[in-house]
Amino acid sequence: MSKPRNRAWSPYWPIVLLALGFFGFWLATLWVVPTTAALLGIERCENRMEVISSAVHGETTPGQECLKPVDALAAYGTMGDMFGAVNALFSGLALAGVVLTLYWQARERRRDNKPFLIPSLDEQEDGTGGVVISKPGKASAVIGLPVVFGFSLTNSSPAAALNVHVQAGIAETSFKKGEALPLPIGPKGTSNLKLAGKIAGTDANTLVEKLRTGAILTLEVEVTYGNLEAVRWRTVVQYRLSLDEHARERDGTLLQAAIDDSQPESESPATGAWTGTTKIALVLTPVQGSWSFGEVEAS
Incomplete structure (x- = not known):
């Protein structure tokens, strides 16, 4: 019925x-x-x-x-x-x-006349997209995990999106990183953006612990943008982060060694194991029902 x-x-x-x-x-x-x-x-x-x-x-x-x-x-x-x-x-x-x-x-x-942007973090053929952790560095005896978020933003409407701002945050930590696109995204257009940040301190400990044990780790992506009439819109989606099943043991060992290491970087076995090409690509799974789209209320 x-x-x-x-x-x-x-x-x-x-x-x-x-x-x-x-x-x-x-x-x-x-x-x-x-x-x-x-x-x-x-x-x-x-x-x-x-x-x-x-x-x-x-x-x-x-x-x-x-x-x-x-x-x-x-x-x-x-x-x-x-x-x-x-x-x-x-x-x-x-x-x-x-x-x-x-x-x-x-x-x-x-x-x-409203645009609709769809943010995607899936790995693309050209290597863009996804969440990648690279060689850790140490500053004042605190390990920082460099992380890069690669976005592909697709405008699925016939209206241009102006003043696009992308923000990524891991819900279980205080880590947040945002950046604005320098150019608008035209009708049916696509643009790529990379957010580079560093997860350090207790946030790094939480990230590594949850990734190694397979616990839920949620990445929330928020994209705000406007139309030609200066009305602001927002698209929000959540992803679950995890390690690749086939490389979980190796990646988990590297991450754990990075946050446990207290030696100088020049003598660190953890940082020494990370070469310039060593990267940990996280697996992203969209959270069902997390997509939302709406107008941003003027403050």
Whole structure:
């Protein structure tokens, strides 16, 4: 059985209901109310005292009330005078509705022309993409693990993406690295970006421990960009990081030796095992359901 389709709330419904209500009220004012008043309405004469002349002496007696039908044209005029202020009020509300509609239309037009960037960290044929850890270095007896994130950014929309900024962070650590692209990404275009950083201290210990034991290590990628109307958008995706199963023992040994080493770099067996071409390429698995896309709220 197919599920019912969710209908989004439309901002035009209040305007339609207001217009229908105004039309019904106007029709009642124009025809129903005055006609009913003309058919059923009566006008009472004011009480008055009639002077009855008497030959003996003059005396006064209460006069009788008089009844007469209300004139239809007079009722129309009276009702028109009564609802003149109401008509002015509804005219103002109608004008406000028109202004609000124009504002909504202009707002939606700014958001219709929106780009959509898809960040990819998969290894490409030219060697770009992925997450690679290279030869560690030591500064003040603290081992730093150089890491490079290679991104491929694809614009899947017919709108250009301007002021593109990419940020990568490992959720289980405090490591974050971001950089902006120097050029926009055109419609259906692709651009590559490499983020180079260094994971050191307790963050390096956490990274190595989780990689060696196969625990969950989450990389969160956030890409923000704008369209030609200066509206900002954001794409977010998460990856799970792990060591290659076929090289887990070797890579785990290298990483553990790097963070355990306390000797000077020139005498370090760990850093000595890392040649200029030795690299550890991490395996990335996209987290299902982690993709998200939306507008960045202006602060």
